[in-house]
Amino acid sequence: MSGPDHTDTPSGSYVALCGGVGGAKLAYGLAQVLSPGRLTIVVNTGDDFEHLGLHISPDIDTVIYTLSGLANPETGWGRAGETWTFMRVLSDLGEPDWFQLGDGDLAMHVARTHRLRAGESLSEVCAHVCQRLGIDHAVVPMSDDPVRTMVSTDEGRLAFQDYFVRRKSGPAVSEITFEGAHVAQPAPGVLAALAHDDLAGIIVCPSNPYLSVDPLLAIPGLRAALEARRVPLVAVSPIVGGAAIKGPTAKIMRELGVAPSVGSVAEHYGALLDGMVADDADAQALKDAPLAVPTWTTGSVMTSERDRIELARFVIGCCHQLARAANADRHAGGAV
Amino acid sequence: MSGPDHTDTPSGSYVALCGGVGGAKLAYGLAQVLSPGRLTIVVNTGDDFEHLGLHISPDIDTVIYTLSGLANPETGWGRAGETWTFMRVLSDLGEPDWFQLGDGDLAMHVARTHRLRAGESLSEVCAHVCQRLGIDHAVVPMSDDPVRTMVSTDEGRLAFQDYFVRRKSGPAVSEITFEGAHVAQPAPGVLAALAHDDLAGIIVCPSNPYLSVDPLLAIPGLRAALEARRVPLVAVSPIVGGAAIKGPTAKIMRELGVAPSVGSVAEHYGALLDGMVADDADAQALKDAPLAVPTWTTGSVMTSERDRIELARFVIGCCHQLARAANADRHAGGAV
Numbered sequence: 001m002s003g004p005d006h007t008d009t010p011s012g013s014y015v016a017l018c019g020g021v022g023g024a025k026l027a028y029g030l031a032q033v034l035s036p037g038r039l040t041i042v043v044n045t046g047d048d049f050e051h052l053g054l055h056i057s058p059d060i061d062t063v064i065y066t067l068s069g070l071a072n073p074e075t076g077w078g079r080a081g082e083t084w085t086f087m088r089v090l091s092d093l094g095e096p097d098w099f100q101l102g103d104g105d106l107a108m109h110v111a112r113t114h115r116l117r118a119g120e121s122l123s124e125v126c127a128h129v130c131q132r133l134g135i136d137h138a139v140v141p142m143s144d145d146p147v148r149t150m151v152s153t154d155e156g157r158l159a160f161q162d163y164f165v166r167r168k169s170g171p172a173v174s175e176i177t178f179e180g181a182h183v184a185q186p187a188p189g190v191l192a193a194l195a196h197d198d199l200a201g202i203i204v205c206p207s208n209p210y211l212s213v214d215p216l217l218a219i220p221g222l223r224a225a226l227e228a229r230r231v232p233l234v235a236v237s238p239i240v241g242g243a244a245i246k247g248p249t250a251k252i253m254r255e256l257g258v259a260p261s262v263g264s265v266a267e268h269y270g271a272l273l274d275g276m277v278a279d280d281a282d283a284q285a286l287k288d289a290p291l292a293v294p295t296w297t298t299g300s301v302m303t304s305e306r307d308r309i310e311l312a313r314f315v316i317g318c319c320h321q322l323a324r325a326a327n328a329d330r331h332a333g334g335a336v
Numbered sequence: 337m338s339g340p341d342h343t344d345t346p347s348g349s350y351v352a353l354c355g356g357v358g359g360a361k362l363a364y365g366l367a368q369v370l371s372p373g374r375l376t377i378v379v380n381t382g383d384d385f386e387h388l389g390l391h392i393s394p395d396i397d398t399v400i401y402t403l404s405g406l407a408n409p410e411t412g413w414g415r416a417g418e419t420w421t422f423m424r425v426l427s428d429l430g431e432p433d434w435f436q437l438g439d440g441d442l443a444m445h446v447a448r449t450h451r452l453r454a455g456e457s458l459s460e461v462c463a464h465v466c467q468r469l470g471i472d473h474a475v476v477p478m479s480d481d482p483v484r485t486m487v488s489t490d491e492g493r494l495a496f497q498d499y500f501v502r503r504k505s506g507p508a509v510s511e512i513t514f515e516g517a518h519v520a521q522p523a524p525g526v527l528a529a530l531a532h533d534d535l536a537g538i539i540v541c542p543s544n545p546y547l548s549v550d551p552l553l554a555i556p557g558l559r560a561a562l563e564a565r566r567v568p569l570v571a572v573s574p575i576v577g578g579a580a581i582k583g584p585t586a587k588i589m590r591e592l593g594v595a596p597s598v599g600s601v602a603e604h605y606g607a608l609l610d611g612m613v614a615d616d617a618d619a620q621a622l623k624d625a626p627l628a629v630p631t632w633t634t635g636s637v638m639t640s641e642r643d644r645i646e647l648a649r650f651v652i653g654c655c656h657q658l659a660r661a662a663n664a665d666r667h668a669g670g671a672v
Contacts, residue, residue, distance in 0.1 A: 053450040083421040089443035094468045095450075103439035107425035114389040132430050
């Protein structure tokens with residue numbers, strides 16, 4: 001693992017919108033090439049749930065484990081070198097064991113739950129954990145208020161983890177809603193990062209648009225701040241060659257009647273999107289049917305640390321290019 | 337480990353009053369020689385506390401682990417083959433790590449806390465766990481209401497675990513009180529066992545009289561039921577040769593101005609006591625200064641499974657002998 005190199009990127013700060021495993025990989029890359037003051041990672045909490053009395057924040061933990069180097073490289077979620085004694089005994093006790101809780105991971109959930117009950121906000125808990133684990137970049141939950149992703153399926157309306165983990169994304173999805181989102185406030189750190197003088201770009205990580213990014217966009221204050229942006233918003237497509245790299249994105253898109261393609265992702269983000277980064281595998285398809293926004297292709301499948309860093313640099317470069325073009329337009333148009 | 341042998345003991349059922357490690361060993365012995373319907377183990381919950389948002393019942397867990405064969409034979413508390421990943425991560429997160437929570441042990445605490453929050457009583461949780469772990473004998477908390485042992489010391493008034501674990505029983509004790517005891521009700525199973533038609537004896541296990549047995553005696557309804565007993569109550573002395581086999585019993589007795597001796601233990605239990613079982617090491621001292629109640633000596637230090645079973649048989653025999661003597665007295669006196 002090479003040390004971070006913060007010297008070779010255009011100036012300015014960035015906000016990354018992020019879900020779990022795939023998004024966390026790009027967030028890791030961004031953290032290697034941007035110094036701590038220049039990156040805020042805003043994480044989906046629609047997957048959060050209460051299980052056995054514990055508050056579990058799967059995407060936040062995945063991002064924290066990935067950034068701190070504690071992640072299990074095999075799975076992308078959970079901790080490397082994890083032990084599973086708790087789960088074995090939990091099963092012996094006849095308690096629900098469909099959600100895997102590693103012994104080390106459990107410390108995160110117990111500490112978080114205890115601190116939340118004592119009155120800390122999720123942002124405060126998150127900042128504390130990051131500080132303890134040596135993460136210098138800002139990792140902020142999208143909101144300190146509860147937002148719960150609900151999946152309407154052919155087997156009924158299911159809470160996200162019930163759908164995703166317990167039923168292994170099996171039921172066919174007809175609608176996805178975000179309970180609490182309409183009254184949720186963006187976490188303080190989110191609005192501060194988006195209002196930063198030095199903001200140079202907003203990056204939507206290659207996370208599931210429907211399950212991991214839409215919860216953020218469903219928060220009115222967060223969507224409004226994104227709509228009022230003066231900097232480019234660039235998304236990295238989680239769809240590569242008509243399939244999802246991981247998880248049920250493509251399946252869900254088909255069930256929602258949308259072709260699993262880069263074009264569909266771009267259309268989904270609509271007017272929020274200023275540029276799209278897709279995989280080389282989609283280059284020909286994108287040439288045949290160009291998107292409405294500037295599009296770049298590169299190797300977007302991150303299998304190594306180097307891949308993460310290169311994709312991070314690439315996306316930052318795209319933001320920079322869009323910003324320069326917008327600037328040139330303004331000068332050419334004689335705007336004030 | 338030999339199988340239980342329930343054939344060779346006088347008839348009738350028994351109630352054992354029990355604290356942690358030492359008491360649990362005798363409870364185990366009793367469970368080997370009495371069939372399930374003939375034994376109720378009433379366990380101290382004055383040591384219970386809330387830690388990191390989890391409800392922890394140290395004595396109940398020690399009894400359950402001991403009876404189910406899951407106990408760590410080295411320590412007497414906790415589980416054999418335990419792992420400690422949770423504690424390592426908890427320390428990394430800067431959370432309090434003075435109370436050791438094994439990964440497997442934690443499943444007990446998480447499940448118990450979750451069930452209590454959902455409205456189950458401690459008795460119900462305890463019965464459920466016993467059923468899952470194959471414990472057929474009744475293990476009941478002394479009360480489903482909160483009772484908290486508080487220790488007044490030269491370093492201030494301390495919650496029990498703060499005194500016992502965090503400060504390793506270091507501060508000098510001046511008084512021990514049981515918060516909540518005066519309004520606590522005995523758990524339903526306690527009164528039922530003490531009211532059983534077939535009751536043949538009450539056994540006070542070799543637990544700390546001040547810290548482990550007094551909490552039970554501080555519950556008015558439990559003390560009243562013991563005072564109204566029609567069967568012998570026999571205690572096994574936790575003091576052997578002027579010292580405690582384990583833990584701070586002797587130290588606390590000295591701090592409270594009481595000589596650490598079998599006689600002091602007998603005096604402490606006062607009119608509740610019908611007979612005392614002490615160790616052979618105290619035979620001469622007890623001959624020199626006999627107690628006010630019938631006294632037997634035997635090998636009372638339980639280092640093997642055989643020791644536990646032999647002591648259990650011995651104590652049951654003492655109860656039987658007292659009952660026969662009382663019966664003979666009644667007949668001799670011509671009582672109705």
